[in-house]
Amino acid sequence: MQTEKVIDHIVNWLKDYANNAKVNGFVIGISGGIDSAVTSILCAKTGLEVLCIEMPIHQPKSHVSRGQEHIKQLKKDFPNVKNSLVDLTPVFDQFKAEVSIIEKQATVDMALANTRARLRMTTLYYYAGLHGLLVAGTGNKIEDFGIGFYTKYGDGGVDLNPIADLMKSEIYDLAKVLGVSNSIIKAAPSDGLFGDERSDETQIGASYPELEWAMTMKENGNTAKDFEGRKREVFELFSKLNRNNQHKMIPIPICEIPKSLK
Template sequence: MKTTKVISYIVNWLNDYLKNSNTKGFVVGVSGGIDSAVVSTLAAQTGEPVLVLDMPIHQSEDQVTRAREHIKFLTEQYKNVSGKTINLTTTFEALKSDLHADESHEKNNLSLANTRSRLRMITLYYYAGLNNYLVCGTGNKIEDFGIGFFTKYGDGGVDISPIADLLKSQVFEIARELHISESIQKAKPTDGLWTDERSDEDQIGASYPELEWAMKVHENHKATDFTGRERKVFEIYDRLNRLAQHKINPIPVCQIPKELLH
C-alpha cells in the first residue's frame, strides 16, 4: 500500500466532503483503539475543527488511559482539535435500572453491550448537532463489510466512514505512518463493550489477519476447499458474513406497486 498517498487521499476526501456538506467540522469518538486513533488523526490533518470525545462506560483503566493520552497527543499537535471526556457510566446504570435489566442472561448482556455503543452514538450526535459537525465512523473493512462487527445504530450510526475501505492491517500501516502511540498500536483490538475486557479475537474466534484471508477467498471458495485451521476460519467468516447482511446492506424498503398508489 502507498501509505502516505492513502493518507493524503483520505484527508482530501474528508475536506471535500465537509465543504460540500456545508458543515463546519468533525466529531470522533475515541476508545484507546487503533481505528479511532487513526480516524481522529486523519480528521485532525484536515485543519478543520475536530472534537474528539472519550466516552467511558465501566471502561478498564488501560483503555481510558490510552484514549486520554491520544486526545492529549492530538490537542498538542493540532490547534484545530479539542477534546472532552464524558463519563456515561451513570447514564448507563440509570437506563439499566429503568429497563429492569437482568444480567444473568447472555442475550440480555449482548443487548446491554450494544446499548453502550448506542449511548455513545447519541452523545456524538448531540455534539455534532450543537456544532454542525459530521460524525466520523471508525469501522474498518472487515468490521463494516466482512463480518458486521459493529452495533447497528451504535458505532454503525455515522455520517461518513473514512477507513471503511481499509483492512485492519492497512489501518495499522497508517497508524505507524501517523506516529500513533505504541501503547495503542500494541493493544489487543477490542470493542470495549464488555466488563471482562474480552478482545475482538475472543468474541469472533479468529484474528484480523485470518479474517482478511477469509474475506479475500470467500467469494470464489467454499469451506470444503480447505482443511484444519483455514477451514475453521473460513466457516467463522462465512457464518458471520451471512448473519450480518442486515447490517451490511441498506435498510429494506417495501416498494409499493404504482397501481396501488393511484
C-alpha cells in the same frame, strides 16, 4: 500499499466532503483503540475543527489511559483539535435500573453492550448538532463489510467513514506513519462494550489476519471445501458471520407498495 499517498487521499476526501456539506469539521469518539486513533489523526490533518469525545461506561483503566494519552498528543500536534469527556456510566446504570432484565444472561449482556454503543452514538450526534460537525466512523473493512462486527445504529451510526475501505493490517500501516503511540498499536483490539478487557478475537473466534485471509478467499470465489483444518474453520466462521449480519450491511428493507394499490 502506498501508505503516505493513501493518507493524503483520505485527508483530501474528508476535507472535500466537509466543505461540500458546509460543516465545520468532525466529531469522533475516542476509545483508546487503533481505529479511532488513526481516524482522529486523519480528521485533524484536514485543518478543520475536530472534537474528540471520551465516553466511558465502566471502561477498563487501560482503555481510558490510552485514549487520554492519544488525545493529549493529538492536541499537541494539531491546534484545531478539542476534546470533551462525557461520563455515560450514570446514564447507562439508570437505563439498566429502568428496563426489564429477566432473559438469559448472555442475551442481556449483548443487549446492554449494544445499548452502550447507542448511547455513545446519541452523544456524538448531540455534539455534532451543537457545533455543526459530521460524525466520523471508525470501522475498518473487516468489521463493516466482512463480518458486521459493529452495533446497528450504534458505532455503525455515522455520517461518513474514512477507513472503511482499509483492512485492519492496513490500518496498522497507517498508524505507524501517522505516529500513533506504541501503547495503542500493541494493544489487543477490543470494542470496549462489556466493561472488561476482552478482545475482539475472543468475541469473534478468529484474529483479524485470519479474517482478512478468509475475506480475500471468499472474494476470489473459494468455498469451505477448498480448505482443511484451521483454515476451513476460519473460512466457515467468516462465511457464517457475513451471512448472518447482512442486515447491517444492506439498505433498510422497504415495503414497496404496487402502483395499483395507490
